[in-house]
Structure formats: C-alpha cells, structure tokens
Amino acid sequence: MNNATTYYVQTMPGVEEIAWLEIRDKLPGAKFSETVFAKDQNGLLLFSYSGDASDLFQLRAVEDVFVLAVSIDKVPRTRQVLPQLTELIGESATFQHAIDIAMPIRKQPGRPSYRAISRLYGSHDIYRKQLGEAVRRGMKERYPRWRLVDDHAMLEIWINLLGSRLVGGIRLTDRTMRHRFNKPMPLKAALRPSVAAAMIHLTQPTDDDIFLDPMCGSGTLLMERRYAGAYSQMLAGDMLYDHTQAARQNVHALRKEPPNSFGALHLDATRLPLANGSITKVATNLPFGKQISSPKALKRLYPAFFGELERVLGRNGRAVVLSSEYDLVKESVRQCSNLEILTGYSVAVLGQWGRIYILRRS
Incomplete structure (x- = not known):
C-alpha cells in the first residue's frame, strides 16, 4: 500500500458501513481509514487504494467519488482555518497529487477550469462563502491561468468543514452516478x-x-x-x-x-x-x-x-x-x-x- 492514494466516497446518511463492504469486495487491497458525517445530509467514507482510480466507478452504493485533496484533523472554528486551507491548496503535495489523479479523468478541451463547493456544519466564526474564497486564493496562487467558473467546470473542489474536521476532495464522478437511471415510467418517492x-x-x-x-x-x-x-x-x-x-x-x-x-x-x-x-x-x-x-x-x-x-x-x-x-x-x-x-x-x-x-x- 506504499503507493496507495486516499479517496473518499459520499453516501446517503447511514450507508457508509455498507459502502465499505462493497469497496472491500470490489477493490482488492483497499484499506479503511475513517467515516465522518455531514448532519443528516451525507456520510463520507475515507479509504486508501493502490489500483487505478477508474476502478472506483464500479461502486454503486455511493453517491459520488472523490480523491482526497486536503485533510486537517483538528481545525480552529475561527478565521484561522482560512489561511490554513489556502496554504494547503497552494502548496501541499497532497493537493497536487489529487490534481494529477483527477485531470486525466475530468479532462476537457481548452484552458483548465474549476469551481469550489463548500459545506459548513457546526458552530463556526466563519461563513461557507469564506471557505470558497480561501479555495480560490490557493488556486490563484498555484494555477494563476486556470479559469474560475460557476458551472460545467473541468474540476470541482469540494470542501467539507464538519465541526473541527476538514475534508476536501476533487470530484471524480458526475451527476450520472447519483441519477443513474432514466426511467421511462418514474414514480414519486422512488428508492434512491x-x-x-x-x-x-x-x-x-x-x-x-x-x-x-x-x-x-x-x-x-x-x-x-x-x-x-x-x-x-x-x-x-x-x-x-x-x-x-x-x-x-x-x-x-x-x-x-x-x-x-x-x-x-x-x-x-x-x-x-x-x-x-x-x-x-x-x-x-x-x-x-x-x-x-x-x-x-x-x-x-x-x-x-x-x-x-x-x-x-x-x-x-x-x-x-x-x-x-x-x-x-x-x-x-x-x-x-x-x-x-x-x-x-x-x-x-x-x-x-x-x-x-x-x-x-x-
């Protein structure tokens, strides 16, 4: 596992344990890391895997797949977290590795583009918008020629500040993983x-x-x-x-x-x-x-x-x-x-x- 990359999957709340059973069965050598939660909205399951990133697309008990880009175990619930986040995005080797994993998968013609999605849970002295601004400052420092866009970006950088735990990743999948069936006859309240x-x-x-x-x-x-x-x-x-x-x-x-x-x-x-x-x-x-x-x-x-x-x-x-x-x-x-x-x-x-x-x- 020396060459393993850390990924995380986003699941419906409570499905994390079952998602790990699927990962364990379908991705030989995968190693469990941890689970974290975003209130009643999503669960995040972190794990390491040394195989090809495209192998993760066979997972079905998950909503989305990310390569881990930034991670801080205990962050202050004050504005001090913002320069930390900017520095990690602008300078850390982990963030660059995540970019290197995601680029071949999400490649689009033209100049690279990105958007930042921030989620904030718990009591903090900052706003969600400020997390996004911290991401943009780090990206401007690291990739000054990349375009910041509102939609249809080549790369999506997600930042989850869950209490004192910060987990950020670059999304490898798109909406088709969550909305995978185009039913000719849909019904209300269908199972996810x-x-x-x-x-x-x-x-x-x-x-x-x-x-x-x-x-x-x-x-x-x-x-x-x-x-x-x-x-x-x-x-x-x-x-x-x-x-x-x-x-x-x-x-x-x-x-x-x-x-x-x-x-x-x-x-x-x-x-x-x-x-x-x-x-x-x-x-x-x-x-x-x-x-x-x-x-x-x-x-x-x-x-x-x-x-x-x-x-x-x-x-x-x-x-x-x-x-x-x-x-x-x-x-x-x-x-x-x-x-x-x-x-x-x-x-x-x-x-x-x-x-x-x-x-x-x-």
Missing part, C-alpha cells in the same frame, strides 16, 4: 439508486439466485439487481397494477442486455403465488411512515408479509428489507419461527430514518 444498490449488495448476489421484490414500485431494486451480476431468475410484483407496469418497462429499458428470466406480476405480497421454498433472495422496501396513511393497515400488512416471506424463502434464504417500523418488524419476525434478523443498518431515506434489516430463513 445508491440505497437500492446497498440493499442488493447485502443480499450477497450469486449466479444461481432466484430473486424476488414483492413490493417493487418503479423497479429500482430490480434494476440494481440487474447490474449486480447474473442470476437464475428475477421476479417482481406489486399490489398496484401501474407499479407493476412501471417496473416492467423500466427494467426492460436499462442500458444493458435485455433481462433474462424476468417476470413482473400484479400480486399481493401477503398472498404470494409462489411455491414453498422457491425463492433464494428477497429485497424490498416495505411501506412505512408517510408512505401509508393507516397504522391499522401496517399492523395487518407486516405480520402477513413476513409470514409469506418465511414460506417462500428456501432454507438459508436471505432477505433484505427496509422499514422505519422498528417494533413492528421485530414483532412480526418473532412470530416466524424460521426467520431471524441477522443485523441491521440505520439509513436516511427521503428525509426519514429507517433501517435495513438482513434476515435469514433457517
């Missing part, structure tokens, strides 16, 4: 692709999976399962016929070879038209919070769904479900003698905290 990818990774996909999402919505989990690798069969369903149609069209529209062994059914997740033990993997986003208006409906749905999950999952089958109804999930699983919750991860989805549960059928 990076969260769906995290859930799919937790199912531990294999080539012989018989995969099911019985509450598929617009099909985001199905689309991520398509990109996770081969499978034996992929099934989807939803109580709402329009959702089933949307999922079918969205999956077929992927920029990938047409899906094999894929079926989308109009079905009730509490009465699945599937044989006992016929499914090996399940991932689904259960209704919770504002997604459903009646608490009584939830109390009927959850026990019935988990009972069906227990029935259709084969021995050692694995299910990954998302919900904020913590007590209802646990109570429903306790009623299923062959289901157990292995672990869970708290994540923020659409401004609300929920939990991704991993279950196994004995």
Whole structure:
C-alpha cells in the first residue's frame, strides 16, 4: 500500500458501513481509514487504494467519488482555518497529487477550469462563502491561468468543514452516478439508486439466485439487481397494477442486455403465488411512515408479509428489507419461527430514518 492514494466516497446518511463492504469486495487491497458525517445530509467514507482510480466507478452504493485533496484533523472554528486551507491548496503535495489523479479523468478541451463547493456544519466564526474564497486564493496562487467558473467546470473542489474536521476532495464522478437511471415510467418517492444498490449488495448476489421484490414500485431494486451480476431468475410484483407496469418497462429499458428470466406480476405480497421454498433472495422496501396513511393497515400488512416471506424463502434464504417500523418488524419476525434478523443498518431515506434489516430463513 506504499503507493496507495486516499479517496473518499459520499453516501446517503447511514450507508457508509455498507459502502465499505462493497469497496472491500470490489477493490482488492483497499484499506479503511475513517467515516465522518455531514448532519443528516451525507456520510463520507475515507479509504486508501493502490489500483487505478477508474476502478472506483464500479461502486454503486455511493453517491459520488472523490480523491482526497486536503485533510486537517483538528481545525480552529475561527478565521484561522482560512489561511490554513489556502496554504494547503497552494502548496501541499497532497493537493497536487489529487490534481494529477483527477485531470486525466475530468479532462476537457481548452484552458483548465474549476469551481469550489463548500459545506459548513457546526458552530463556526466563519461563513461557507469564506471557505470558497480561501479555495480560490490557493488556486490563484498555484494555477494563476486556470479559469474560475460557476458551472460545467473541468474540476470541482469540494470542501467539507464538519465541526473541527476538514475534508476536501476533487470530484471524480458526475451527476450520472447519483441519477443513474432514466426511467421511462418514474414514480414519486422512488428508492434512491445508491440505497437500492446497498440493499442488493447485502443480499450477497450469486449466479444461481432466484430473486424476488414483492413490493417493487418503479423497479429500482430490480434494476440494481440487474447490474449486480447474473442470476437464475428475477421476479417482481406489486399490489398496484401501474407499479407493476412501471417496473416492467423500466427494467426492460436499462442500458444493458435485455433481462433474462424476468417476470413482473400484479400480486399481493401477503398472498404470494409462489411455491414453498422457491425463492433464494428477497429485497424490498416495505411501506412505512408517510408512505401509508393507516397504522391499522401496517399492523395487518407486516405480520402477513413476513409470514409469506418465511414460506417462500428456501432454507438459508436471505432477505433484505427496509422499514422505519422498528417494533413492528421485530414483532412480526418473532412470530416466524424460521426467520431471524441477522443485523441491521440505520439509513436516511427521503428525509426519514429507517433501517435495513438482513434476515435469514433457517
């Protein structure tokens, strides 16, 4: 790891741990560094990797990928941080190394251009705008001929001042990593692709999976399962016929070879038209919070769904479900003698905290 470069990924809040599992699996030799948080907006996961930077583009449980450019563990919460930041950008070898990594990836014709994005969390004696000005002073000193632009810059320099921790990087990815699907039939409140990818990774996909999402919505989990690798069969369903149609069209529209062994059914997740033990993997986003208006409906749905999950999952089958109804999930699983919750991860989805549960059928 002597030649390793430090990178960081930006995730939805709470997905950092799952993102590390994906990094560990897909980037051999990657070494975990730390996680830091930006309130309820994002998580940052820092790690080192000695392979090619383009390898990081295969990650899917993340929102963006950055090469680390500046890092200070304990900074004053006063104006003193501003000259420190300017000096690091203007003179440090780490910043130059980050530029050298990013330039071949983000290269555009013409004179190099950049923009600065600053984020400030916690109590400080400075404003976010002043962070951006400190970046611009350092860039002017180091690269006097580079153009400062408001948009469509070749390089984006992001500075995150999180309490007394400063982390800055140069963005390697663009908006297509976060907004990766152009769905012909989008639906409101669809699951974030990076969260769906995290859930799919937790199912531990294999080539012989018989995969099911019985509450598929617009099909985001199905689309991520398509990109996770081969499978034996992929099934989807939803109580709402329009959702089933949307999922079918969205999956077929992927920029990938047409899906094999894929079926989308109009079905009730509490009465699945599937044989006992016929499914090996399940991932689904259960209704919770504002997604459903009646608490009584939830109390009927959850026990019935988990009972069906227990029935259709084969021995050692694995299910990954998302919900904020913590007590209802646990109570429903306790009623299923062959289901157990292995672990869970708290994540923020659409401004609300929920939990991704991993279950196994004995």
